[in-house]
Amino acid sequence: MKKPGSSEKSPLIQASGEDGIESSPVRWYMLVVSCLIAFQQGCIWNTWSPISTSSEAVFGWSDGTIKTWPAFQPPSMDTMPTSIPCPMLTNTLTSADIRTCVGTIALLGNWACMCYILFFVPMAWVLAQGVRPSGLVGAGLCFIAAGVRCITTSNPTATYLIHFGQIINGIAGPVGMSIGPTLSSTWFPVHQRVTATALCAVFNYVGVSVSFILGPLLVRSGTDVTVDEMRHDILNFMYIELGFTTVVLLLTVVYFPNLPPSSPSVSASAEREPFIMGFRKLARNQSFWAASLAYGVLTGVFSGWSAYLLPNLKHFLPSDKAQNESGWMGFYANIAGCLAGVLMSRLADHLGGKMKLMLLTFCLVAVAFVAWFTLICIKVLPFSLLQLYISSIGAGLCINATMPLFFEAAIEVTYPISEGTSTAVLTTMNNIFCGIFLVMPSIKGLGDRWVNWTLCGACCVAFVLMMFFKETYRRLSVDCGAGSSQAYEVLA
Numbered sequence: 001m002k003k004p005g006s007s008e009k010s011p012l013i014q015a016s017g018e019d020g021i022e023s024s025p026v027r028w029y030m031l032v033v034s035c036l037i038a039f040q041q042g043c044i045w046n047t048w049s050p051i052s053t054s055s056e057a058v059f060g061w062s063d064g065t066i067k068t069w070p071a072f073q074p075p076s077m078d079t080m081p082t083s084i085p086c087p088m089l090t091n092t093l094t095s096a097d098i099r100t101c102v103g104t105i106a107l108l109g110n111w112a113c114m115c116y117i118l119f120f121v122p123m124a125w126v127l128a129q130g131v132r133p134s135g136l137v138g139a140g141l142c143f144i145a146a147g148v149r150c151i152t153t154s155n156p157t158a159t160y161l162i163h164f165g166q167i168i169n170g171i172a173g174p175v176g177m178s179i180g181p182t183l184s185s186t187w188f189p190v191h192q193r194v195t196a197t198a199l200c201a202v203f204n205y206v207g208v209s210v211s212f213i214l215g216p217l218l219v220r221s222g223t224d225v226t227v228d229e230m231r232h233d234i235l236n237f238m239y240i241e242l243g244f245t246t247v248v249l250l251l252t253v254v255y256f257p258n259l260p261p262s263s264p265s266v267s268a269s270a271e272r273e274p275f276i277m278g279f280r281k282l283a284r285n286q287s288f289w290a291a292s293l294a295y296g297v298l299t300g301v302f303s304g305w306s307a308y309l310l311p312n313l314k315h316f317l318p319s320d321k322a323q324n325e326s327g328w329m330g331f332y333a334n335i336a337g338c339l340a341g342v343l344m345s346r347l348a349d350h351l352g353g354k355m356k357l358m359l360l361t362f363c364l365v366a367v368a369f370v371a372w373f374t375l376i377c378i379k380v381l382p383f384s385l386l387q388l389y390i391s392s393i394g395a396g397l398c399i400n401a402t403m404p405l406f407f408e409a410a411i412e413v414t415y416p417i418s419e420g421t422s423t424a425v426l427t428t429m430n431n432i433f434c435g436i437f438l439v440m441p442s443i444k445g446l447g448d449r450w451v452n453w454t455l456c457g458a459c460c461v462a463f464v465l466m467m468f469f470k471e472t473y474r475r476l477s478v479d480c481g482a483g484s485s486q487a488y489e490v491l492a
Contacts, residue, residue, distance in 0.1 A: 024260040027187040030131065031196055033256055034183045035203035036248045037138045041176030042207025043214075044145055044169050044241055045112055048162075050215035051237070054230040057221070059159055111163065113431050115170030120428045123174035127420020128275050131183045132258035134420065138175030139249040145169035146242040153231050176204050178423040181407050185419045189264040190479045191349045198345035198404035202338040205400075209334060267478045270416060278417040282425060287413045287470040294465035295406040296429025298363065301458035302399045303430070304437035305451060306330050309392065312373075312452070316383050325385065329392045336393050337400020345404045355409040356471040362398045362405075363463035369394035370459055374452035395455075415475035 048055055127134050145168040148161045180200030184193040218240070219233040263269035273281060282288055309326035317325060348355055373391035375381045407423055414422045437454070440446065 021189075021265060022262040023189045023192075023264040024187070024262060026257070026260065027196075027264070030183060030187050030256070031199060033248070033251050034131070034135065034179050034200050036251070037135055037142070037179060038176045038200050038204040039207040039210075040142050040146075040241075040245055040248055041138065041169060041172050042204040043211045044142055044207075044245070045166075045173075046208045046211040047149075047215065047237075047241065050212045051219040051221070051234065053221040054219045054225075054234060057227050058153065058231045058234055059155055059162075111167040112170035112173065113435055115167055116173040116431050117428055117435075119171045120174050120424050123171065124178075124418075124421045124424035125275050127174065127178055127182050127424060128272070128278070128418035130258040131179065131186055132252075132256050134175050134179050134182055135252040135256050138172050138179060139245070139252045141168050141172035141175075143242075143245040143249045145172070146238065146245045150235065150238045150242050153235050174424050174427065177201070177427045178420055180404075181411055181419040181423045185411070185475075186258075186268055187260050187264060190476065194345040194348045194404055194408050195342065197407050198341045201403055201407070202341055205334055205338050209331070212331075265479045267415070267475045270478065272416050272418040275418070275421065278414075278421045281417055282414060282422065285414055286468070287472065288410055288422070290465045290469040291406055291410045291413065292426050292429050294359075294363075294462040294469070295402070295410075295426055296433045297458045297465075298366075298399055298462035299403065300430045300433025300435075301437050301455050302395070303434045305455040306333070306396075312377050313388070315377065317385075329389060330396075332389070333393045333396025334400070336397040340397045340401035341404050344401045348405060348408065355405045355412075356466060356469055359402055359405055359409065359466050360463060362402050363459050363466065366395050366398035367456060367459040367463070369398060370452065370456045374456055377452055378449070399459075409469070409471070412473045412475050413470070415478075 123137075126137050145165040148168070149158075149165045151161055152158050180197040183200065184196035188196045215237065218237045220230060260268075272278070309329050313326050313329075344358060348358065369391045372381075373388060373395065376383060376388055376391070381387070406426065410422050410426050411419050440450070441448075
C-alpha cells in the first residue's frame with residue numbers, strides 16, 4: 001500500500017506545500033540548539049586534559065589519572081589529539097600512559113566510555129521518543145555534570161564530584177552523538193537530512209577542539225602561579241561551562257518542539273517500529289550489521305590510533321618538537337574530517353543515494369594514506385615531516401568524513417526502525433572497538449609496530465564489510481513515492 005500523496009512518478013524532492021509536505025523555518029533554530037547540545041557534551045567531557053598541569057597541582061591527581069580520560073573518550077570526539085601546542089599545556093598521551101588505563105585508576109577514569117556502553121539501550125529509547133525528550137535529557141545531564149563540579153574545589157570531595165560529573169556526561173554521550181539523525185528525520189526535507197546529521201556530529205568534535213583552546217586560556221599554570229590562583233581559575237572555568245549549559249537547557253525547556261507544524265517529508269510523519277520490536281529487527285538485519293561493524297572497526301581503531309601520533313614521531317624528532325607536531329597533526333586531521341564530513345553530506349543530499357560507493361571510496365583512499373604513513377614510520381620510505389602531515393591528515397579526512405554517511409546508510413537500510421535506535425547501536429560499536437584497541441598496549445612485549453598496521457587493516461576490513469552491505473533506500477523510496485513496502489535499490 002502506498003503512502004498517502006505518493007505516486008510512481010513523484011519527484012525525489014517534493015515542492016514546498018505539495019501534498020501537505022512543507023519545511024518549517026523553525027528547523028534552523030532546532031538545528032542550532034541541537035548543535036549546542038552536541039557541542040557542550042564534547043566540551044565538558046574534555047575539560048581536564050588541557051588543564052592537566054593545574055589540575056594535578058590543585059587536586060593532587062597523578063598524571064595517569066587525567067590521561068585515562070581522553071584515552072577512552074566517546075566516539076563523537078575520538079580524533080582530537082591529547083596535545084595542542086600551547087605553552088600552558090605540557091602533557092600528552094604516551095604508550096606508557098595508556099597502560100595506566102588498566103587497574104583501579106582506569107576504572108575511575110574511563111567512566112565516559114563505560115557509561116556510553118552501559119546506558120546506550122535506555123538512551124536509545126529516549127532518542128526514539130523524539131528530539132524534544134532527547135534534547136531535554138541531553139541538556140539536563142550536561143547541566144548536572146557541569147554543576148556538580150562547582151560545588152567545591154576541596155579534596156577529596158571535589159575529586160569524587162568530578163568523577164560523578166564524568167559519569168553523568170558519559171551517559172549523555174549517545175544524545176550528543178545521535179541527536180542529529182533524530183532531528184534531521186523529523187524536521188528536515190530529503191535534500192537536507194544528511195547535512196543536518198553531519199552538522200550535529202561535527203559540533204561534537206568542535207566542542208572538544210574548543211576545550212583544548214579555552215581551558216589553557218582561562219586556567220593559569222607554571223611556577224609563577226600559586227595553587228590558590230590555579231584553584232580560583234579552575235572554579236571560574238567551571239562556572240563558565242555551567243553558565244553555558246544553563247543557557248542551552250533553558251533553550252530546550254522554553255522552546256524545543258518535538259514535531260514541526262507540517263511534515264517536511266512523507267517518511268517524517270510515518271510511524272516507526274515499537275522500540276523492542278525495532279531492536280529485534282536490528283539483530284536480524286545483516287546489512288545493518290555489515291555497516292555497524294565497518295563503522296565501529298574503522299572509526300574505533302582510528303580513535304585509538306590518534307593517540308599514537310606522538311610515539312610515531314618520537315622515532316624521528318626530539319620529544320618537545322614531536323609533541324608539538326603530533327598535536328597539530330591530530331588537530332588538522334580533526335578539522336579536515338569535520339569539513340569533509342559536511343561537504344560529503346551535501347553531496348549525498350544532492351545525489352539522493354550512492355552512499356555505498358562513497359564509503360567504499362573513502363575506505364580505499366584511507367588505506368593508501370595509512371599505508372603511506374606506516375611505511376615512513378618503519379623507515380621503508382625516507383622521513384619527511386611534510387609527508388607525515390599529508391598522510392595523517394588525509395587519513396583523518398577520509399575516515400571522519402564517513403561518519404554521517406554511515407549514519408544515513410544504516411538508517412535507510414533499517415527504516416522504519418527509529419533513527420535513534422539505529423544510530424545508538426552504531427555508535428556503541430565505535431566505543432567497543434576503541435576500548436579493545438586501547439587495552440592492547442597492556443600486553444607485555446607487544447611493542448608498538450602493530451599500531452599503524454592495525455589501522456591499515458581496519459580500513460581494509462571496513463571495505464570488505466561494506467562490500468556485503470546491500471544498499472537499500474527504504475526511507476528514500478517512501479519520500480520519492482516508490483512504494484513504502486518495497487526497498488528502493490540504488491546501483492552505486
